[in-house]
Amino acid sequence: VSALNLPSSHLYEKLAGEVAGQIQSGVFRPGDRLPSVRHISRQKQLSISTVLQAYQTLEDRGVIEARPQSGYYVRYQRQASAALSEPRASTRGLKPEAVNLGDLTRRVLDDASQPGLVQFGAALPAAELLPGVRLNNLLARQARSGRVLPHQMGTAQGCPELRIQAARRAFLAGASLDPDGLIVTNGCTEALHLALRAVCSPGDLVAIESPTYFGILQVLESLGLHALEIPCHPRQGMRLDILQSCLERFTVRAVVAVTNFSNPLGCCMPDEHKHQMVEMLSRLQIPLIEDDIYGELAFGERRPLVARSFDLNGNVILCCSFSKSLALGFRVGWMDAGRWTEEVKRLKIATSLFSPLLPQLALAEFLETGGYDHALRRMRRTYAMRTAQMGASVLRHFPAGTRVSSPDGGFVIWVQLPEEVDSLDLYKEGLSSGITLAPGYLFAPGARYRHYIRLNAAIMSIETEWAVQRLGMLAGKLMSRQENR
Amino acid sequence: VSALNLPSSHLYEKLAGEVAGQIQSGVFRPGDRLPSVRHISRQKQLSISTVLQAYQTLEDRGVIEARPQSGYYVRYQRQASAALSEPRASTRGLKPEAVNLGDLTRRVLDDASQPGLVQFGAALPAAELLPGVRLNNLLARQARSGRVLPHQMGTAQGCPELRIQAARRAFLAGASLDPDGLIVTNGCTEALHLALRAVCSPGDLVAIESPTYFGILQVLESLGLHALEIPCHPRQGMRLDILQSCLERFTVRAVVAVTNFSNPLGCCMPDEHKHQMVEMLSRLQIPLIEDDIYGELAFGERRPLVARSFDLNGNVILCCSFSKSLALGFRVGWMDAGRWTEEVKRLKIATSLFSPLLPQLALAEFLETGGYDHALRRMRRTYAMRTAQMGASVLRHFPAGTRVSSPDGGFVIWVQLPEEVDSLDLYKEGLSSGITLAPGYLFAPGARYRHYIRLNAAIMSIETEWAVQRLGMLAGKLMSRQENR
Numbered sequence: 001v002s003a004l005n006l007p008s009s010h011l012y013e014k015l016a017g018e019v020a021g022q023i024q025s026g027v028f029r030p031g032d033r034l035p036s037v038r039h040i041s042r043q044k045q046l047s048i049s050t051v052l053q054a055y056q057t058l059e060d061r062g063v064i065e066a067r068p069q070s071g072y073y074v075r076y077q078r079q080a081s082a083a084l085s086e087p088r089a090s091t092r093g094l095k096p097e098a099v100n101l102g103d104l105t106r107r108v109l110d111d112a113s114q115p116g117l118v119q120f121g122a123a124l125p126a127a128e129l130l131p132g133v134r135l136n137n138l139l140a141r142q143a144r145s146g147r148v149l150p151h152q153m154g155t156a157q158g159c160p161e162l163r164i165q166a167a168r169r170a171f172l173a174g175a176s177l178d179p180d181g182l183i184v185t186n187g188c189t190e191a192l193h194l195a196l197r198a199v200c201s202p203g204d205l206v207a208i209e210s211p212t213y214f215g216i217l218q219v220l221e222s223l224g225l226h227a228l229e230i231p232c233h234p235r236q237g238m239r240l241d242i243l244q245s246c247l248e249r250f251t252v253r254a255v256v257a258v259t260n261f262s263n264p265l266g267c268c269m270p271d272e273h274k275h276q277m278v279e280m281l282s283r284l285q286i287p288l289i290e291d292d293i294y295g296e297l298a299f300g301e302r303r304p305l306v307a308r309s310f311d312l313n314g315n316v317i318l319c320c321s322f323s324k325s326l327a328l329g330f331r332v333g334w335m336d337a338g339r340w341t342e343e344v345k346r347l348k349i350a351t352s353l354f355s356p357l358l359p360q361l362a363l364a365e366f367l368e369t370g371g372y373d374h375a376l377r378r379m380r381r382t383y384a385m386r387t388a389q390m391g392a393s394v395l396r397h398f399p400a401g402t403r404v405s406s407p408d409g410g411f412v413i414w415v416q417l418p419e420e421v422d423s424l425d426l427y428k429e430g431l432s433s434g435i436t437l438a439p440g441y442l443f444a445p446g447a448r449y450r451h452y453i454r455l456n457a458a459i460m461s462i463e464t465e466w467a468v469q470r471l472g473m474l475a476g477k478l479m480s481r482q483e484n485r
Numbered sequence: 486v487s488a489l490n491l492p493s494s495h496l497y498e499k500l501a502g503e504v505a506g507q508i509q510s511g512v513f514r515p516g517d518r519l520p521s522v523r524h525i526s527r528q529k530q531l532s533i534s535t536v537l538q539a540y541q542t543l544e545d546r547g548v549i550e551a552r553p554q555s556g557y558y559v560r561y562q563r564q565a566s567a568a569l570s571e572p573r574a575s576t577r578g579l580k581p582e583a584v585n586l587g588d589l590t591r592r593v594l595d596d597a598s599q600p601g602l603v604q605f606g607a608a609l610p611a612a613e614l615l616p617g618v619r620l621n622n623l624l625a626r627q628a629r630s631g632r633v634l635p636h637q638m639g640t641a642q643g644c645p646e647l648r649i650q651a652a653r654r655a656f657l658a659g660a661s662l663d664p665d666g667l668i669v670t671n672g673c674t675e676a677l678h679l680a681l682r683a684v685c686s687p688g689d690l691v692a693i694e695s696p697t698y699f700g701i702l703q704v705l706e707s708l709g710l711h712a713l714e715i716p717c718h719p720r721q722g723m724r725l726d727i728l729q730s731c732l733e734r735f736t737v738r739a740v741v742a743v744t745n746f747s748n749p750l751g752c753c754m755p756d757e758h759k760h761q762m763v764e765m766l767s768r769l770q771i772p773l774i775e776d777d778i779y780g781e782l783a784f785g786e787r788r789p790l791v792a793r794s795f796d797l798n799g800n801v802i803l804c805c806s807f808s809k810s811l812a813l814g815f816r817v818g819w820m821d822a823g824r825w826t827e828e829v830k831r832l833k834i835a836t837s838l839f840s841p842l843l844p845q846l847a848l849a850e851f852l853e854t855g856g857y858d859h860a861l862r863r864m865r866r867t868y869a870m871r872t873a874q875m876g877a878s879v880l881r882h883f884p885a886g887t888r889v890s891s892p893d894g895g896f897v898i899w900v901q902l903p904e905e906v907d908s909l910d911l912y913k914e915g916l917s918s919g920i921t922l923a924p925g926y927l928f929a930p931g932a933r934y935r936h937y938i939r940l941n942a943a944i945m946s947i948e949t950e951w952a953v954q955r956l957g958m959l960a961g962k963l964m965s966r967q968e969n970r
Contacts (some may be wrong), residue, residue: 043658140624330864
């Protein structure tokens with residue numbers, strides 16, 4: 001639209017340029033009515049004739065059209081309508097050398113909203129296993145009931161109905177929590193964020209699992225905290241002997257652990273280890289921030305306990321959410337902040353004031369009226385099968401030397417590629433074949449997991465086997481390219 | 486329930502104690518079914534007979550009851566059912582000497598969810614002026630349509646539909662924004678929080694209006710930022726001459742201003758002042774964080790411009806929300822972070838990942854399909870009338886020497902009491918008469934506004950005149966008590 005770069009000497013040409021710019025960026029789309037001449041005139045303190053002249057200029061250029069008795073409308077033009085529907089170019093053509101971890105995380109997360117991609121990237125649950133329609137209907141019913149109207153204020157802690165249901169779920173994980181002490185958050189991310197702000201100051205050192213969920217790294221990075229990686233045993237989670245010796249050598253302000261089905265490993269810390277860890281940290285007065293987002297998705301008979309169940313003095317901050325097992329998009333998490341409860345309430349007010357009420361009420365009603373345990377049993381069985389299938393499929397199609405995790409819960413698998421394969425190259429190649437995945441770079445502060453990838457095994461479609469095969473082929477190609485150098 | 490303090494020597498007694506505790510804290514309420522004996526046995530790794538014995542102990546004590554073929558249920562008991570419905574005692578009996586500003590803010594905000602109180606405290610809009618039912622119905626329709634299911638992931642930036650509508654509103658305030666650059670937030674609070682984190686580090690100095698909205702002080706406090714108070718002219722907002730001289734003397738990292746209808750003063754910075762301020766700050770490379778939450782509630786003919794409309798190089802971060810003029814409870818705000826956009830996107834992911842989609846879609850549909858400008862006109866007229874009425878009423882009923890603001894927009898009034906009246910005493914006395922208000926302590930870091938109060942004039946009922954009269958009488962009593970000392 002270079003014809004619209006007008007000299008700014010005339011007021012009407014400046015206005016015409018502004019309006020054209022707004023049309024170009026999609027603020028006003030083809031068919032939309034533009035603000036009335038009078039409205040613009042008053043707002044911008046321009047004369048009616050200046051605004052008219054601006055609109056007529058745009059009309060002359062074929063950008064807008066006047067409709068009698070109605071006003072000015074944006075004309076249909078190829079350019080303007082294509083701009084919004086095209087997939088974003090920025091997701092593609094990633095260059096390893098230009099990588100910034102924060103950007104890479106966002107790209108992988110943004111891939112999750114691209115309907116055309118095979119979703120091995122973000123840890124998205126399987127739609128068909130979730131009571132999505134039922135939850136939406138409950139939300140709709142709550143909204144229509146008028147019990148809560150949109151102007152109403154909530155409290156920093158959230159709806160008592162949901163806090164009661166959350167405490168019931170926690171009771172089945174061994175923790176007796178007081179609903180009055182719980183705080184509803186915008187997903188588990190906000191819970192982790194608030195927990196870390198409550199117990200740490202910028203520059204502090206926080207012990208984390210290695211590998212760990214990239215969301216935890218992002219929160220640490222955004223708060224200016226440093227990470228101390230504690231290696232994980234592939235079946236038992238964080239190595240307590242190493243943790244202990246690190247705590248003796250460094251001033252650690254907090255420990256963050258996904259105790260049940262750690263992401264990406266899928267391993268579960270044995271309950272007796274949790275007990276030991278809670279006692280060790282309590283003795284040293286170092287808070288444990290426990291993320292139990294996968295706890296209910298155990299493949300075995302028994303839902304493992306939370307470390308919080310061994311806590312005697314409020315030293316464990318438990319962070320949970322319904323994102324993995326019910327409704328990621330509702331953004332409803334919750335936390336018990338132990339002895340930092342008052343501080344976390346203050347921080348919640350200063351971060352988001354309160355969380356939307358209707359999603360909380362819909363979830364509370366669903367949890368109260370049942371069906372959750374039934375849905376969970378189905379999820380557990382299915383995810384156990386799908387992670388096993390995908391693991392087998394990876395071993396079948398990927399280059400020799402590839403190894404896969406065999407998780408005890410959750411729905412992701414962790415794949416170790418031959419050393420020659422860089423996971424960022426594979427991510428890039430995968431994208432150009434329409435497949436997204438989570439490169440290993442995301443799971444530690446350094447490039448320690450350069451040749452690892454995490455695959456989401458939750459979503460299974462007719463494309464799944466093909467996509468794994470394709471990735472395996474691409475990995476093989478990257479390997480031989482590397483060998484030929 | 487002292488009979489339930491059992492010796493812990495027996496496993497079943499320990500379990501009985503735990504279950505009784507959960508009943509006492511309302512996790513399981515009268516009539517609720519308790520987890521099955523088998524479930525508890527598996528979870529807690531106790532024998533079936535131990536769990537049965539625990540349940541039977543509680544049955545013997547009349548706490549729970551067995552129903553044939555169905556399980557164990559909590560019995561109806563006076564105690565347990567009263568616990569949740571009672572108003573919280575903690576809101577009352579506030580002691581001035583024990584005050585912590587953070588707690589006081591939370592108390593005033595929590596008052597807003599107490600249905601029994603006359604709401605002069607938090608800046609709640611008037612329910613009857615808002616399209617509450619329509620918005621809830623739109624939300625319900627969006628939910629039922631299944632267009633977005635609860636398991637779906639959103640992007641850090643939010644729904645394009647809403648961002649386009651937000652850019653249109655901004656265009657009417659003089660700013661041409663690119664919807665692709667906007668970020669949807671959990672209310673304006675999250676927007677301010679993200680903006681301050683993007684441009685400041687803990688310990689930095691931030692210039693703010695004096696008096697200012699307490700939410701801004703809370704965000705500053707929670708981020709470890711220091712505040713530099715710039716006095717406000719009662720009709721023109723922040724004094725630019727004083728700002729300038731302060732910027733010469735101190736290292737200020739950011740300026741935060743509610744440019745249109747500053748809260749609590751209700752004054753509007755003249756557009757030419759905004760222009761000057763933007764130029765001054767751009768020259769000095771100090772970012773302006775503009776909070777325009779009240780901009781659409783102008784009493785005059787014309788909606789004032791945003792300072793962002795004078796910005797040429799992305800130095801102004803504009804923070805807005807639909808909380809005051811549409812739906813406080815939806816928690817939907819938005820921001821244009823200027824040259825900090827990429828940084829703010831990263832911070833958004835690390836703070837709350839993304840915002841719930843359905844409230845965004847409902848708001849976008851409402852804004853698209855119209856009725857908003859009509860509703861706004863009604864709000865403006867009504868709030869102009871109500872703030873004037875309440876101001877007159879205060880002058881009529883409060884002790885001589887009381888002064889009130891006369892706002893040009895928004896819906897709060899700022900009241901200067903005679904020096905003898907402490908606003909915290911008046912808050913306390915008001916509460917015991919069933920009236921909440923915002924004491925002046927909240928509006929500056931120090932006790933500078935000790936004898937000021939902010940009154941919300943939006944909500945008018947048959948009690949309003951009585952409540953103002955009552956407060957005036959209480960203020961008079963406090964005054965004479967002070968004089969007699």
